[in-house]
Amino acid sequence: MNKRSKKKLTIHLVSDSTGETLRSVGAAAAAQFSSAKYIERVYPLIRTQTQLERVFKKIKRGGGIVLCTLVDDKLRKGLEDFCGHEKIPYMPIMESIVSLIEGHLKELAIKKPGGQHELNKEYFRRIEAINYTLEHDDGQGKETLDQAEIIIVGVSRTSKTPTCIYLANQGIKAANIPLLPGQDLPKEITKAKNSLVVSLIISPKSLVEIRQKRTKNLGLEEPKDQYTDLYNVEKEIENAKKIFSSMSWPIIDTTRRSVEETAAAILNIRSQGN
Numbered sequence: 001m002n003k004r005s006k007k008k009l010t011i012h013l014v015s016d017s018t019g020e021t022l023r024s025v026g027a028a029a030a031a032q033f034s035s036a037k038y039i040e041r042v043y044p045l046i047r048t049q050t051q052l053e054r055v056f057k058k059i060k061r062g063g064g065i066v067l068c069t070l071v072d073d074k075l076r077k078g079l080e081d082f083c084g085h086e087k088i089p090y091m092p093i094m095e096s097i098v099s100l101i102e103g104h105l106k107e108l109a110i111k112k113p114g115g116q117h118e119l120n121k122e123y124f125r126r127i128e129a130i131n132y133t134l135e136h137d138d139g140q141g142k143e144t145l146d147q148a149e150i151i152i153v154g155v156s157r158t159s160k161t162p163t164c165i166y167l168a169n170q171g172i173k174a175a176n177i178p179l180l181p182g183q184d185l186p187k188e189i190t191k192a193k194n195s196l197v198v199s200l201i202i203s204p205k206s207l208v209e210i211r212q213k214r215t216k217n218l219g220l221e222e223p224k225d226q227y228t229d230l231y232n233v234e235k236e237i238e239n240a241k242k243i244f245s246s247m248s249w250p251i252i253d254t255t256r257r258s259v260e261e262t263a264a265a266i267l268n269i270r271s272q273g274n
Contacts, residue, residue: 009036010064012043014055014079019044022067025093039064046070049078056082065089071098071111126171133168136175137161139186146192148175150266153189154200155179155240157210158254159262163200166263179240196273198266199244203255204234 009030013022019042030038041062043055052075059066059082066083069092070076076092083090098109135141136148138161145151149172152160160176167174175195177185189197202210211228227233244251250269254262 006037007035008039008064009033010039010041010062012041012055012059012062012064012066014043014046014052014066014068014070016045016047016070016072016075019069022069022093026067046075047072049075052078055079059083059088060086063088066091068092069094071109073111122171126169129168129171129173130165132173133164133175136173137164139177141175142186142188145175145186145188146195148173148192148195150174150270151189151192151195151197152176152200152266153179153185153197153244153249154254155202155207155236157207157214158200158202159259160200162259163262163266166259167266170263179243181236181239185243196266196270197247197249198269199240199247199249199251200254200262201237201240201244201251202253204230204237206255207237208233 011026011030013019013026015022023040023042026040027038030036039062041058041064043058046052046055066079066088068076068079068090070079071094076095080090080092082088102109132147136145150164150167152164152174153176154160156178160178164174164176177189179185208228208230211233215228241251252262252265257265
């Protein structure tokens with residue numbers, strides 16, 4: 001019996017900047033349709049009529065729908081007219097939001113392409129946070145651990161690193177430390193008085209599955225030891241909970257959480273402490 005093929009969903013993302021805003025919106029929307037195969041077409045830094053006309057040809061060949069974040073009225077109108085003529089669904093993502101803000105502030109938007117990526121203080125703060133986080137991944141950089149705004153502690157394979165990277169992209173200096181069986185946590189963590197320490201756990205069964213998959217992907221024979229043995233992993237998680245509770249660190253269960261959801265939970269804890 002043949003599997004039913006997925007419908008093709010092609011979304012053309014036309015931006016006068018990097019296209020990252022559109023990519024996030026498009027991916028989030030497409031994820032709501034599990035029956036569709038999402039195909040992303042990104043056209044960044046579109047700021048002239050000549051560039052836009054090249055995009056027209058690609059959109060016409062590819063079909064699908066069009067999302068845009070063009071702040072230039074003439075370019076945006078040109079894209080809208082093209083889509084209308086070709087009967088291609090079209091939506092300017094920023095237009096309604098900008099209009100709403102204009103009405104609220106009683107002020108016209110400056111309509112500057114890529115304004116969210118301006119090299120301002122916030123931008124350099126984010127770059128500094130990313131550099132710090134990369135230097136303090138997986139227990140590295142203990143001598144400057146006290147500079148972290150957030151420290152994540154957890155057993156292996158609980159998404160510590162991707163969660164830290166996600167936080168760093170929001171301008172937050174984040175470090176992560178693995179809790180390994182039979183090893184003490186570094187003493188430097190107790191000196192980080194101004195850092196929020198958050199601990200991550202996961203269900204033993206899920207952790208075993210993740211570790212087994214990783215072992216297989218690395219081309220290794222599955223070890224019959226504490227790393228993947230369910231009984232030993234259950235003890236490992238239970239011991240981790242005891243350590244975290246003894247330190248009065250908030251505990252987040254990542255079993256059914258995405259990286260974004262875990263980061264949001266951490267930020268919620270942080271906001272409650274301020």
